[in-house]
Amino acid sequence: MPFKRFKINGDRLNSTLQETCTSYGALPAPSTGMCRLTLTPSDKAARDWLVSECKSLGCDIKIDQMGNIFAIRPGTAGNKAPIGMGSHMDTQPAGGRYDGILGVQSALEVLRTLHENSIQTYHPIALINWTNEEGARFPGAMMASGVWSTHSSTDLSACHALRDTDKISMATALQETGYLGPTPCDYRENNLSAHFELHIEQGPILERERKEVGIVTSVQGMKWFAIRVTGREGHSGTTPMEGRADALVTAARLITAVRDTAVQTGLGVATVGVISSDTSSQATIPAGVGFVVDVRCDTDDLVDQLSESILRAFDQVIKEEDNATTYSVERTWGLPESKFHPDCIEAVKKAAVGLYPPRLSPLLANFIQPRQLHASTIMSSPAKRKAEKDISPPKPKKTKSTTKAKTEIPAYHLTPSRQDESGENVWPARKEQIERAREIIRDWYIKTHSTD
Ligand SMILES: [Zn+2]
Numbered sequence: 001m002p003f004k005r006f007k008i009n010g011d012r013l014n015s016t017l018q019e020t021c022t023s024y025g026a027l028p029a030p031s032t033g034m035c036r037l038t039l040t041p042s043d044k045a046a047r048d049w050l051v052s053e054c055k056s057l058g059c060d061i062k063i064d065q066m067g068n069i070f071a072i073r074p075g076t077a078g079n080k081a082p083i084g085m086g087s088h089m090d091t092q093p094a095g096g097r098y099d100g101i102l103g104v105q106s107a108l109e110v111l112r113t114l115h116e117n118s119i120q121t122y123h124p125i126a127l128i129n130w131t132n133e134e135g136a137r138f139p140g141a142m143m144a145s146g147v148w149s150t151h152s153s154t155d156l157s158a159c160h161a162l163r164d165t166d167k168i169s170m171a172t173a174l175q176e177t178g179y180l181g182p183t184p185c186d187y188r189e190n191n192l193s194a195h196f197e198l199h200i201e202q203g204p205i206l207e208r209e210r211k212e213v214g215i216v217t218s219v220q221g222m223k224w225f226a227i228r229v230t231g232r233e234g235h236s237g238t239t240p241m242e243g244r245a246d247a248l249v250t251a252a253r254l255i256t257a258v259r260d261t262a263v264q265t266g267l268g269v270a271t272v273g274v275i276s277s278d279t280s281s282q283a284t285i286p287a288g289v290g291f292v293v294d295v296r297c298d299t300d301d302l303v304d305q306l307s308e309s310i311l312r313a314f315d316q317v318i319k320e321e322d323n324a325t326t327y328s329v330e331r332t333w334g335l336p337e338s339k340f341h342p343d344c345i346e347a348v349k350k351a352a353v354g355l356y357p358p359r360l361s362p363l364l365a366n367f368i369q370p371r372q373l374h375a376s377t378i379m380s381s382p383a384k385r386k387a388e389k390d391i392s393p394p395k396p397k398k399t400k401s402t403t404k405a406k407t408e409i410p411a412y413h414l415t416p417s418r419q420d421e422s423g424e425n426v427w428p429a430r431k432e433q434i435e436r437a438r439e440i441i442r443d444w445y446i447k448t449h450s451t452d
Pocket of ligand 1 (some may be wrong): 088099101199
């Protein structure tokens with residue numbers, strides 16, 4: 001069987017994900033959310049289940065000193081480090097079912113598919129479940145993968161000493177769940193050739209652009225700045241409005257400047273999510289206010305540019321306020337941009353694009369009418385027959401359902417996306433029309449050419 005034809009079983013992936021979420025750490029209905037904090041009984045149950053599933057697929061299990069699980073399916077090459085796939089099974093106290101969990105479950109589905117097709121890979125393949133990636137129980141996101149990378153400022157012993165809100169240390173939690181393993185948590189001693197992670201997009205962009213899959217090419221550069229605004233305290237009833245130095249009013253203007261600068265420069269995103277007032281008293285003019293600015297951009301250089309622009313805007317606000325309020329800045333946390341390896345990006349791209357019939361894509365553009373698209377018209381053209389021949393996948397089985405599916409190519413009638421103020425129809429951009437037609441043809445192609 002050519003490799004191109006291998007597909008995971010999406011229904012099995014989803015049902016396994018839903019069943020295990022329901023069994024291990026689901027919030028009470030009607031919520032469909034999760035509370036599976038790391039190394040709690042529900043996380044232990046999910047881990048135990050995962051380990052036994054992976055063992056049944058012929059994997060060797062390694063647990064490291066941070067409780068990271070490496071389930072390794074041997075390859076034919078004796079001396080190659082595994083290719084890793086995975087994510088995290090822990091969640092926030094009210095998290096979703098897909099963040100992290102999907103990454104581990106899809107790795108398991110890949111292992112199941114390899115196993116049932118008796119595929120031997122050259123490299124070993126490792127499923128990985130990283131511990132406390134959410135940082136919801138023990139403070140510090142991406143904690144255990146950070147220790148493994150040796151780039152975290154919180155090292156192994158510091159992580160082990162961290163305590164949750166019940167004062168239980170991470171070392172104790174690892175011991176009590178049976179996940180304090182002997183393998184060193186250090187990539188130099190437990191290496192990988194590559195690591196892939198399937199993750200839901202936690203933003204609106206793919207949906208807005210009507211794309212199903214995006215390929216992440218890097219992790220943004222990030223910096224946090226703790227800002228301290230100081231003013232002059234006074235009684236809210238007896239201090240006249242003129243001459244006040246209200247730190248909270250200045251802080252409010254600075255926070256607005258954070259948003260405005262990010263919007264105006266388009267360099268990246270900037271957010272204030274935390275604010276505190278020293279006095280927090282209704283009858284006192286605030287004299288000390290703190291807030292944290294979170295700046296994220298595609299590159300470190302852009303992070304610096306945006307941060308400098310924000311601070312320039314701050315100076316302008318202070319000048320305009322022209323009272324005794326001032327501010328100071330402390331850099332508290334940051335992560336440099338991290339670009340993924342081009343070979344890994346290319347591998348994901350090839351696999352994703354492989355789901356589309358490649359030779360049909362350029363044809364689409366030639367046959368699309370802006371006002372009305374009709375997939376059956378496109379597909380019954382001579383060019384389509386040639387394209388089908390060119391693709392020449394393994395001949396579909398001549399089953400009843402295949403024939404039926406072929407006669408049911410869905411039609412796509414273009415509809416206006418909205419109407420403007422004068423009631424005129426506004427039509428989707430040509431790019432969107434092409435995307436929609438491509439979707440229909442892709443679905444049609446998969447349906448008619450699948451042998452299962
Ligand atoms: Zn995640």
